[in-house]
Amino acid sequence: MTNTFSLAFLLALALMVLIRRKLADRQIAHVLAHRAAVPEQFADRIELSAHQKAADYTVEQTRFGRIALAFEVVLLLSLTFGGGLQFLHEFWNARLDGLAYGVAMIFSVMFVSGLIDLPLSLYKQFVIEAKYGFNRMTIKLFIVDLIKQSALGVVIGAPVLLAVLWLMAQMDELWWLYVWLFWCTFNLLILFIYPTWIAPLFNKFSPLDDAPLKARIESLLERCGFAVGGLFVMDGSKRSNHGNAYFTGFGKTKRIVFFDTLLSRLQPAEIEAVLAHELGHFKHHHVIKRIALLFALSLIFLAALGHLQNAPWFYVGLGVQAQNTALSLILFFLVVPVFTFLLTPLSSQLSRRHEFEADRYAAEHASADDLVCALVKLYEDNAATLTPDPLHSLFYDSHPPAALRIARLSGR
Numbered sequence: 001m002t003n004t005f006s007l008a009f010l011l012a013l014a015l016m017v018l019i020r021r022k023l024a025d026r027q028i029a030h031v032l033a034h035r036a037a038v039p040e041q042f043a044d045r046i047e048l049s050a051h052q053k054a055a056d057y058t059v060e061q062t063r064f065g066r067i068a069l070a071f072e073v074v075l076l077l078s079l080t081f082g083g084g085l086q087f088l089h090e091f092w093n094a095r096l097d098g099l100a101y102g103v104a105m106i107f108s109v110m111f112v113s114g115l116i117d118l119p120l121s122l123y124k125q126f127v128i129e130a131k132y133g134f135n136r137m138t139i140k141l142f143i144v145d146l147i148k149q150s151a152l153g154v155v156i157g158a159p160v161l162l163a164v165l166w167l168m169a170q171m172d173e174l175w176w177l178y179v180w181l182f183w184c185t186f187n188l189l190i191l192f193i194y195p196t197w198i199a200p201l202f203n204k205f206s207p208l209d210d211a212p213l214k215a216r217i218e219s220l221l222e223r224c225g226f227a228v229g230g231l232f233v234m235d236g237s238k239r240s241n242h243g244n245a246y247f248t249g250f251g252k253t254k255r256i257v258f259f260d261t262l263l264s265r266l267q268p269a270e271i272e273a274v275l276a277h278e279l280g281h282f283k284h285h286h287v288i289k290r291i292a293l294l295f296a297l298s299l300i301f302l303a304a305l306g307h308l309q310n311a312p313w314f315y316v317g318l319g320v321q322a323q324n325t326a327l328s329l330i331l332f333f334l335v336v337p338v339f340t341f342l343l344t345p346l347s348s349q350l351s352r353r354h355e356f357e358a359d360r361y362a363a364e365h366a367s368a369d370d371l372v373c374a375l376v377k378l379y380e381d382n383a384a385t386l387t388p389d390p391l392h393s394l395f396y397d398s399h400p401p402a403a404l405r406i407a408r409l410s411g412r
Contacts, residue, residue: 005317030389102326280361
């Protein structure tokens with residue numbers, strides 16, 4: 001069984017790498033092949049220089065993704081068959097025991113992973129993003145963010161890990177059900193506290209003070225029967241030149257947040273149309289549906305881990321001789337993405353369907369033409385390619401391709 005599982009894992013990993021590489025190659029080739037001319041549908045809206053910038057940005061990001069994939073695979077194999085986890089186990093087992101050992105093991109893996117990811121994040125932010133005019137972040141701010149994220153990870157993560165490991169040790173065979181209930185409760189709690197307690201640690205949120213725009217938005221909210229706890233502008237420009245808008249929170253903590261970069265580029269009618277799209281997500285209960293799906297999948301995965309936890313072949317088959325709850329958690333969450341990779345298109349398809357539904361809602365409660373204008377501006381400002389490879393887009397993209405999305409909104 002050990003050899004069979006090892007082989008199955010390596011085959012799944014090889015298949016994942018092969019597919020990701022092939023899709024990346026297709027994306028690069030397709031985008032470059034259509035770089036020379038703006039698609040006819042956008043010829044009167046987007047300049048050739050902007051189209052070529054988006055093509056070059058997409059190609060560079062995709063090539064960088066291939067490098068990141070190599071780092072990802074090397075780290076995974078180093079931790080498993082390379083003996084990394086076994087080394088960490090022996091190091092901490094000689095110094096700690098019980099819950100302290102488990103927390104130290106998990107944080108050690110997170111630290112190693114973060115250390116490997118750090119140069120990649122720096123290159124992406126300060127080389128690629130800067131090259132195309134998107135980076136607004138300084139090295140100082142990058143370091144401050146990193147410190148804050150690490151501190152939050154310890155302050156929030158340590159108690160959560162202690163609770164999970166304690167439940168795994170104390171709740172016998174049905175521990176996975178108790179962990180699932182705790183995990184769902186924790187995630188719902190985070191959704192409530194994030195807007196008012198966590199997000200302000202990283203960004204400044206100011207009430208929207210543009211009176212005409214505020215009145216326009218409030219009119220839209222009234223027409224849609226939607227109540228919020230406030231309209232806010234976020235200083236996204238201190239990190240990036242990309243623009244966005246989003247809803248966050250539930251109940252009384254629910255708020256609408258606009259990036260300052262978005263407000264500076266779109267006209268009031270276009271902002272209203274973008275907001276109507278976001279309202280569509282809520283009116284169609286997309287957020288609740290995604291949370292419910294996430295909780296259902298987490299229950300399935302935890303139940304599977306409950307069966308694997310006491311199976312020696314699961315540990316040995318991944319290069320680890322020891323067997324305990326912390327190692328089972330680490331190994332499981334390292335290998336699950338490998339075995340579930342082929343499900344990615346299903347998630348992407350569901351997300352794209354939600355986007356179409358939100359677009360239809362926006363067209364009913366605002367102006368479809370204004371939403372089209374806003375989307376074209378956002379595609380151009382964010383250097384999103386108008387000509388993605390169809391198979392790459394089908395596999396990965398959470399949003400429909402620009403041409404298809406705008407054609408539907410335009411009734412073509």
